[in-house]
Amino acid sequence: MTLELSLNQQPAHTRQGSSIGQPLTRRDGFLKVTGAARYAADNHPSGMLYAVLAVSSIARGRVAALDVEAAKAHKGVVEVMTPRNRPALAADPDAKDHPFMFRLDLLQNEEVRYPNQTIAVVIAETLEAATEGAALLSPRYEALPARVGLDDAESFVPRGVGVGNPAVQHKGDVEAGLKSAKTRIEATYETPAQYHNAMEPHAIVAAWDGDKLSIDTPSQGLAMAQGRISGLFGIAPQNIHIRSPFLGGGFGSKGMISGPQVLGVLAARLVGRPVKLVLRREQMYGPVGHRAPTRQTLRMGMDGEGRLTAIHHHAKTASSTFDDFFEPAADASHTLYASPAITTSHEAVRLDTGTPLFMRAPGEATGSIALESAIDEAAHACGMDPLEFRLRNYAEVEPMTGKPFSSKALRECYSQAAKAFGWASRPLQPRLMRDADGFLTGWGVGTATFPAIMFQAEARAVLKADGSGLMETGAQDMGQGAWTAFAQIAADGLGLDIDQVDFRAGSSDLPNAGIAGGSGHTATAGMAIHNAGAAVIARLADLATGNEASPLFGADNEGVVARGGRLYRRDDENRSESYAEILTRAGLTEIEGHGKGAPDAASQETYAKHAHGAVFAEVKVDPDFGQIRVTRLVGAFAAGRVINPRLVRSQYYGGMIWGVSFALHEEAITDRRSGRIQNANLAEYHVPVNADVPSVEAILIHEDDPYVNALGIKGVGEIGIIGTAGAVANAVWHATGVRPRRFPIRIEDLLG
Amino acid sequence: MTKIPVHLDINGTHHHLELEPRVTLLDALRDRLGLTGTKKGCDHGQCGACTVHVDGERVLACLTLAAQTEGRTITTIEGLAREGELHPVQAAFLEQDAFQCGYCTPGQIMSAVACIREGHAGSDEEIREYMAGNLCRCGAYPHIVAAVRQAALEVAS
Numbered sequence: 001m002t003l004e005l006s007l008n009q010q011p012a013h014t015r016q017g018s019s020i021g022q023p024l025t026r027r028d029g030f031l032k033v034t035g036a037a038r039y040a041a042d043n044h045p046s047g048m049l050y051a052v053l054a055v056s057s058i059a060r061g062r063v064a065a066l067d068v069e070a071a072k073a074h075k076g077v078v079e080v081m082t083p084r085n086r087p088a089l090a091a092d093p094d095a096k097d098h099p100f101m102f103r104l105d106l107l108q109n110e111e112v113r114y115p116n117q118t119i120a121v122v123i124a125e126t127l128e129a130a131t132e133g134a135a136l137l138s139p140r141y142e143a144l145p146a147r148v149g150l151d152d153a154e155s156f157v158p159r160g161v162g163v164g165n166p167a168v169q170h171k172g173d174v175e176a177g178l179k180s181a182k183t184r185i186e187a188t189y190e191t192p193a194q195y196h197n198a199m200e201p202h203a204i205v206a207a208w209d210g211d212k213l214s215i216d217t218p219s220q221g222l223a224m225a226q227g228r229i230s231g232l233f234g235i236a237p238q239n240i241h242i243r244s245p246f247l248g249g250g251f252g253s254k255g256m257i258s259g260p261q262v263l264g265v266l267a268a269r270l271v272g273r274p275v276k277l278v279l280r281r282e283q284m285y286g287p288v289g290h291r292a293p294t295r296q297t298l299r300m301g302m303d304g305e306g307r308l309t310a311i312h313h314h315a316k317t318a319s320s321t322f323d324d325f326f327e328p329a330a331d332a333s334h335t336l337y338a339s340p341a342i343t344t345s346h347e348a349v350r351l352d353t354g355t356p357l358f359m360r361a362p363g364e365a366t367g368s369i370a371l372e373s374a375i376d377e378a379a380h381a382c383g384m385d386p387l388e389f390r391l392r393n394y395a396e397v398e399p400m401t402g403k404p405f406s407s408k409a410l411r412e413c414y415s416q417a418a419k420a421f422g423w424a425s426r427p428l429q430p431r432l433m434r435d436a437d438g439f440l441t442g443w444g445v446g447t448a449t450f451p452a453i454m455f456q457a458e459a460r461a462v463l464k465a466d467g468s469g470l471m472e473t474g475a476q477d478m479g480q481g482a483w484t485a486f487a488q489i490a491a492d493g494l495g496l497d498i499d500q501v502d503f504r505a506g507s508s509d510l511p512n513a514g515i516a517g518g519s520g521h522t523a524t525a526g527m528a529i530h531n532a533g534a535a536v537i538a539r540l541a542d543l544a545t546g547n548e549a550s551p552l553f554g555a556d557n558e559g560v561v562a563r564g565g566r567l568y569r570r571d572d573e574n575r576s577e578s579y580a581e582i583l584t585r586a587g588l589t590e591i592e593g594h595g596k597g598a599p600d601a602a603s604q605e606t607y608a609k610h611a612h613g614a615v616f617a618e619v620k621v622d623p624d625f626g627q628i629r630v631t632r633l634v635g636a637f638a639a640g641r642v643i644n645p646r647l648v649r650s651q652y653y654g655g656m657i658w659g660v661s662f663a664l665h666e667e668a669i670t671d672r673r674s675g676r677i678q679n680a681n682l683a684e685y686h687v688p689v690n691a692d693v694p695s696v697e698a699i700l701i702h703e704d705d706p707y708v709n710a711l712g713i714k715g716v717g718e719i720g721i722i723g724t725a726g727a728v729a730n731a732v733w734h735a736t737g738v739r740p741r742r743f744p745i746r747i748e749d750l751l752g
Numbered sequence: 753m754t755k756i757p758v759h760l761d762i763n764g765t766h767h768h769l770e771l772e773p774r775v776t777l778l779d780a781l782r783d784r785l786g787l788t789g790t791k792k793g794c795d796h797g798q799c800g801a802c803t804v805h806v807d808g809e810r811v812l813a814c815l816t817l818a819a820q821t822e823g824r825t826i827t828t829i830e831g832l833a834r835e836g837e838l839h840p841v842q843a844a845f846l847e848q849d850a851f852q853c854g855y856c857t858p859g860q861i862m863s864a865v866a867c868i869r870e871g872h873a874g875s876d877e878e879i880r881e882y883m884a885g886n887l888c889r890c891g892a893y894p895h896i897v898a899a900v901r902q903a904a905l906e907v908a909s
């Protein structure tokens with residue numbers, strides 16, 4: 001038996017289910033409710049200085065002058081970093097060796113290519129002095145006209161969208177399908193630029209010791225961050241230690257190390273002392289990514305029975321002038337509804353903004369609100385109930401590829417959520433329901449789907465002679481509950497009680513856990529943990545079954561089962577031995593095993609793997625003033641095996657609230673003259689507050705999926721937002737009879 | 753900038769600081785006193801992450817100069833638990849999973865303690881309204897309401 005079990009193989013001697021599936025409270029919860037959880041900006045090494053960014057107030061042009069002397073003259077200011085004195089880098093920050101290496105603004109020159117780009121860094125003894133110093137720089141600019149809207153630049157077809165999908169994809173003949181249709185609809189929807197706005201601003205505390213670098217910074221991908229810094233500074237990755245035990249939210253904006261974080265490292269190098277750099281809230285609207293605006297046109301044809309004959313989903317989006325990320329909005333139409341002909345296509349323009357990036361459900365969220373609105377319009381055009389229409393066009397195989405689904409409990413989601421919501425009594429026509437106070441009431445539905453993605457991860461497991469276990473992987477917890485869910489998987493993988501397992505994560509000196517993104521972290525790092533546990537148990541079993549003194553002697557390695565810190569003979573459970581006894585007899589203080597998590601290529605070829613869900617929304621609209629309130633949300637989701645239902649429910653709620661926000665709240669507004677974002681703060685960039693959120697219910701639908709991975713995990717981080725946004729928009733239509741075609745929905749769109 | 757003496761009573765401990773008048777209570781707590789449980793989300797009074805109690809009332813520490821609180825009594829998240837025993841609101845947040853990333857949580861908990869004390873936790877609707885000044889980007893609101901409801905009952909009994 002090899003030490004590393006092959007992937008996706010259910011190890012015979014580990015027992016599942018004692019910790020997995022339990023609704024444990026968060027293991028990091030005590031630290032978080034007492035204020036003891038240490039986030040990056042809470043660190044304060046001795047001798048530390050404070051760095052504050054000065055950022056551009058123009059969108060395009062160059063910095064002509066900075067009053068560095070005035071800043072330096074301010075008491076407490078130690079140094080001002082500009083393109084003139086910024087320490088040299090080993091690599092060009094504008095180099096792009098692969099598609100996921102994003103260009104960074106690291107004071108390489110005086111050029112300004114978006115608002116809120118860093119133009120200098122002021123380093124001082126106190127935060128107050130650094131802040132004042134940055135204000136004293138009083139920059140002068142040579143400004144050029146900014147390109148801010150989707151019609152302000154020449155459009156082109158990008159080489160790839162999202163993670164490199166083709167910009168245009170076809171199946172069947174859409175034009176023929178539309179021609180043969182009995183009913184057709186065409187509609188265009190607009191979605192705005194959105195900013196992640198994690199509650200924790202990007203922060204870094206960096207300290208150099210010769211050529212060794214120590215960093216505290218929030219990261220959704222420690223190994224990638226380490227690699228990027230290694231390349232930029234020309235030092236070995238193992239000389240860079242990054243700690244990220246807790247992220248104050250990420251949502252994609254902390255997936256790749258951002259320019260300001262690297263500037264913190266540069267500042268520390270320049271002054272030869274530890275430096276803390278924390279973005280101000282308004283500085284998060286530029287250098288740390290955003291969701292690009294889209295304009296999407298959907299054309300659909302239906303036959304006499306309401307079956308789709310064609311879907312054409314076209315999306316126009318924007319990237320920055322200097323880098324490539326194209327929101328794959330139209331790809332949302334690949335998975336959901338059966339149609340003999342589907343075309344998805346994208347075009348893009350380049351604007352004077354920071355580079356857009358992955359933001360919670362990139363492409364899926366933007367594409368879904370348009371698709372779900374259009375499906376609703378199509379149902380209405382056919383005179384059908386929107387749920388019945390969705391069921392009529394239920395995809396039994398993945399529409400674009402024809403592959404069977406590894407599992408798909410969407411019917412169950414529809415029926416359970418519809419029942420809990422009370423959908424059956426919904427009138428077909430809009431504007432027919434009023435509540436006791438005379439408010440227009442509407443009900444809408446949206447379907448959710450999100451791919452079950454896996455990346456690459458590694459883990460190391462140790463069993464000790466005192467009977468305890470250790471599991472290590474550099475996993476990242478941005479709130480999804482990694483500290484808890486992975487400890488649960490580790491406990492089962494090691495056949496131990498969870499309190500006997502020391503689980504370590506959140507640090508770059510641990511095995512690479514891959515990225516916390518794409519809703520794939522639990523599956524990927526979870527499988528690495530599971531396999532590492534299996535590997536170390538296999539070694540332990542070898543020690544026991546090969547030793548005459550053991551009651552397990554002679555058992556086949558597969559013939560033992562691990563449970564509660566003991567190995568048992570599978571065929572005779574009266575014969576067992578504790579881990580401690582086995583190791584002590586062997587004279588070992590500990591043994592270790594390693595495991596990997598990765599997608600299984602063979603099943604990838606054969607199956608389409610997605611999580612699914614259905615969301616029902618109720619809204620109430622003031623008939624005179626058009627004010628919209630969401631009053632009820634019910635979602636049902638099927639996403640494979642649930643490791644911890646308490647945490648999963650929180651993930652669904654959070655996603656659904658993001659869906660409400662997409663439909664009704666969020667929008668970054670750019671001033672056409674200056675190119676600046678006018679509402680770059682948390683008062684004017686609206687996100688839901690407690691009073692905006694109604695009663696929310698999430699139903700967890702049981703789903704066994706033997707193909708996604710041995711643990712059966714799909715992923716729950718992003719699916720909640722999908723479907724919800726469309727459900728809210730469709731409920732607004734049902735309440736008012738006005739079809740929202742731009743988001744967020746504005747009061748003025750409902751009046752008149 | 754000349755420093756001025758400031759005396760603060762924080763979580764039952766007396767502190768004497770020499771501060772520039774421009775230092776906020778939030779930065780004094782975090783940078784000078786090592787009380788980093790109180791968080792900065794916006795520094796503009798827009799998010800509630802920095803909520804602390806001054807003489808028992810909820811206050812945004814980022815909008816308060818440290819010097820303004822001369823001689824006053826301040827409670828931060830670190831001062832809520834007594835001898836390792838969680839405050840009922842902290843316990844309820846833990847049990848109801850009323851947070852994800854935890855970054856807004858100290859502010860939410862300080863607000864919730866005051867919200868209950870103010871008598872504004874009578875119904876879910878009232879809780880939502882009186883907790884609306886504390887943003888949670890993770891969207892933990894339904895569980896925050898449940899936690900405040902649970903803690904309010906416990907405090908009342």
Ligand code: FES
Nearest residue numbers: 793795797800814
């Ligand atoms: S940090 Fe004080 S309200 Fe946001």
Ligand code: FES
Nearest residue numbers: 852854888889890
């Ligand atoms: S728990 Fe993350 S912001 Fe509230």
